Amino acid sequence: MTSTNPTNEIDPGLQPYIDLAVADLAARLQREPASITTQSAVLMVWPDASLGCPMPGMQYAQVQTDGAKIVLEVDGATYDYHxxxxxxxFxxxxxxxxGSTTTGG
Structure with a gap:
């Protein structure tokens, strides 16, 4: 997978996705959205249709897929949204x- 923004800054164009991810995590953890910090939000090119998050037993189209990775933090724990x-x-x-087939990172 490759990031089109290797500095791991927050891409302002991803704000709608960040808002959705924060709302989901707040609901999961039963926390106020204001307690959630965005560590990074970057555009990605995922190596396949699993979007970097393969599920056991599933098969995915082996085609590069444009997307995003958002990393949120709550009380020192991080949560990756793809x-x-x-x-x-999600x-x-x-x-x-x-086990991911990608290396490095």
Missing amino acids: AGGDTTP WCDPKRTF
């Missing part, structure tokens, strides 16, 4: 994924 294609941002729970 988006791409027509999807809204939390990429590390417990649900299996």
Whole structure:
């Protein structure tokens, strides 16, 4: 996967996606949205249609997919949200994924 913004800054064009991710995380954690900090929000080119968050047993189209990665923080814990294609941002729970085929990072 490659970032089109390697500085890991917050891309202002991603604000609608950030707002959706913050709302989702606030609901999951039963927290006020103001307690959630955006660490980064970058445009991505995901290596396949799993959007960097493959689920065990699933097969994905092996086509690069434009999208975004948003990293949120609450009380020192970080939460990765991924988006791409027509999807809204979703939390990429590390417990649900299996070994990634990408390296580095």
